[in-house]
Amino acid sequence: KEVTNLLKLYDQVYSTFNLKYSIVLSTRPEEGYIGDIETWNRAEAILAKCLEDSHIPYKINPGDGAFYGPKLDFKLQDSLKRIWQCGTIQLDMNLPARFECVYTDADGSKKTPLMLHRAIFGSLERFTGIILEHFKGILPCWLAPNQVTVLPIGASANSYANKVLDTLKSCKIRCNINTSDDNLNKRIHDAMTSKTSYVLVVGDKEAENNSVSVRVLASNKRMNMSLDEFIDFIEKKISSHAVELD
The missing domain is CATH 3.40.50.800 (Anticodon-binding domain)
Incomplete structure (x- = not known):
């Protein structure tokens, strides 16, 4: 549910700026990752299912996930049709256990949470540059410093x-x-x-x-x-x- 809500939020933000985008599912690296393959497979399946349930097309980028978990990379297209990677949603099922993060569930039991890394803009400076070029310096009125x-x-x-x-x-x-x-x-x-x-x-x-x-x-x-x-x-x-x- 949280991933699905984030997908809606990202779409709302990028659509507000009139930016087209595509999504890439980056999976487990060949080397240097933490955790077991079963946990990785589960995390990748969760992200894929959220995309499919939301009827969002995506491509797979094998081996380009973070060392702690798979991620969704949002590729933005500017007015010159150039592609920029900006936002990411990363599903981390490994680091919370290493950090000994726990929460008390409704039944009183202690459980380890999943961690979602959310970065809508990626680098804010890069996103600002993309917006300026996308609108060719002529920002929409609501964004203009002087209206x-x-x-x-x-x-x-x-x-x-x-x-x-x-x-x-x-x-x-x-x-x-x-x-x-x-x-x-x-x-x-x-x-x-x-x-x-x-x-x-x-x-x-x-x-x-x-x-x-x-x-x-x-x-x-x-x-x-x-x-x-x-x-x-x-x-x-x-x-x-x-x-x-x-």
């Missing part, structure tokens, strides 16, 4: 731009503002280069209508909407973990 940049067209719109900024911050949206003397095109370019998800351009017209002009990162798409509509739009993108920005 919105507010740009007033001119000084006369600064007051409204700051009002927009404060409203976004009150909604827990990561945002900033650029009121520098650079021209608007330069500030738009800087915001896009910094990979902010959405640029809100506001002027006197937007101030009158309580609206925003939205530019979407890495897209020619522009949208005009009320500030409330934009907040509803971006909150749905964030809460649903949407991959697309527009």
